[in-house]
Amino acid sequence: MNNFDDLFEQQPQAEAAPQKQESRKERPKRQWWQVKEEKQRKEAYATLDKIFGEFSEGTGSMEAYLDVQSRFPFHSARNALLIGEQCPDAVRVGGYKEWHAQGIEILEDEKRLPIIILEPGKAYRREDGSVGQNFYAKEVYDISQTTARDQTQPQVSYDDRLLLKGLIASSPVPIRAVEELPQGRGAMFSAEQNAILVKKGMDAPDIFRCVSLEVANVQLAQSMDGYSRETDGYKAYAVSYMLCKRYGVDAKEYEISKLDGVFQGQVPREDIPAALTDMRDTFKSLNGRMARAMGLTRDSKQKEQER
Template sequence: MSIYDVFNGGSKPFDKAEWAAQKQAQRKEAYELIDNTCAEMMISGDSFRQYLDVQGRFDRYSVANAILVSAQMPEATQLKDYNTWKQSRVYVNKDAQKVVILEPSKEYTRDDGTKGISYNAKVVYDISETSAKERMQPQEQKSMRELVSALIDASPVPCVPVDDLELPAYYDSSQQTIFVKKGLSEEVLFISMAKEVSAAVYDFKYNESRDTSDFKSFCVAYMVSSRYGVDTKGFDFSRLPREYDGMDTQVFKGELGTMRDVLGEIQNDMYKSMEKNKSARNKEQER
């Protein structure tokens, strides 16, 4: 007697060709959704802001996957596939909303000899669609002092407060310094600094002038601010850059890609700074 006698699912064979066709169809639909969403984002401030909200929360997601999440479930906060949830003893609801993203698969060689990576469609579920919904932990709130301090540590150039400045903050590339006006409210201080730190990173990483990267730095500042619960009502996306309208999809995704990279660099440095300071405070309290 075989142990497989315990299975009672019938004798229907696994149709590998049918399974592959379904995956291919899912992948094709995902790419079409990305292109269609990009076309909407180029002309719609609401759609563009929605994408930024998602990319800000999922800063490690690729641009393509952030676009897919934005199009399917923009309110998502924590996404995992069925098996990963199950390994944590969390169960996906029977009628849970599916979110399709793309994950890297095999490397291949193109006709011109360059290397490429193929992608497979992957179904994931948000925590709100699982048994862990009631156990969702609220994000730890950081004080504005902690956030500003972390932003200073994330800056590639010194941040210097001054009395006489027309703008709330200004990155001067010639002096490689961010000047910050004294007397600002905490939120204006953080948002203004976030934009100028982004401009400085663009200058150092992409050799883009402050004027060239102005809107992208504005977007990064929005994502950083929304990530840490800073009020973003002052951000206006009703007028997107004129060149976005009709821009080639790959070029547009390239623009979003640099925003994601600058965001990731700033977020990573801010996180390290806050963890370091938290560790120092804990040691001080233990004394």
């Protein structure tokens, strides 16, 4: 059995407005695209309403969402839901121009089957003085819909020590190895020491699972007012699961189906999107710090724009 205990002793603390005078020739084309975009946008919102409604009724699948979000940390929770609904096995998406710039083309039969996501546009001010955000429909395609679909996708695996070093570096508080912890726990946050304590002698996957859970809890507590493990702990559980899925750590022990009912009875358009965004933002933040600590470059990750 490898000894990973020494790792814990090595830590350093829109586009411009159109001209008023437009030719008659331009108007039909512009209006046609506007109608198309509006239709796609309405369909995207309808899809999200359906998904949020299912979560509110306790029938939504948290695992389906988390599996997609783990592959797309740079996409918003809403767009991860939209991608998952339209192409659940998607691994890398891009618009026509993005694929074309890489010398990759959309397959002819797939051009009529774009994945519709929502792209932020210009902010605006409401009558009450608050700021709103416009969103526009954007067509993207998964790599499976392109001429690159048959290219072998490399199976990435990470050295255990490198993976744990990345996780340790992502933590907002120090991580320390101890001989024993109460109640047979593998890791726990100590408010007195302001540190995450880890039981010595565990295997790397066990360390990753229990430490990532504590790291996520601490990160959420620091970023959310009134965070409570009793009521919000499921968010940390989901983040830990996504980190495992992202980095190839066995996640079979996670009982994600138990999270399917956490949103039951909540307001579909308010509470649920907010909770999913908390999870996604925490995952994105920890994943980013891990990737930098592990020396992963932008080219070695999915080339996604944040949406």
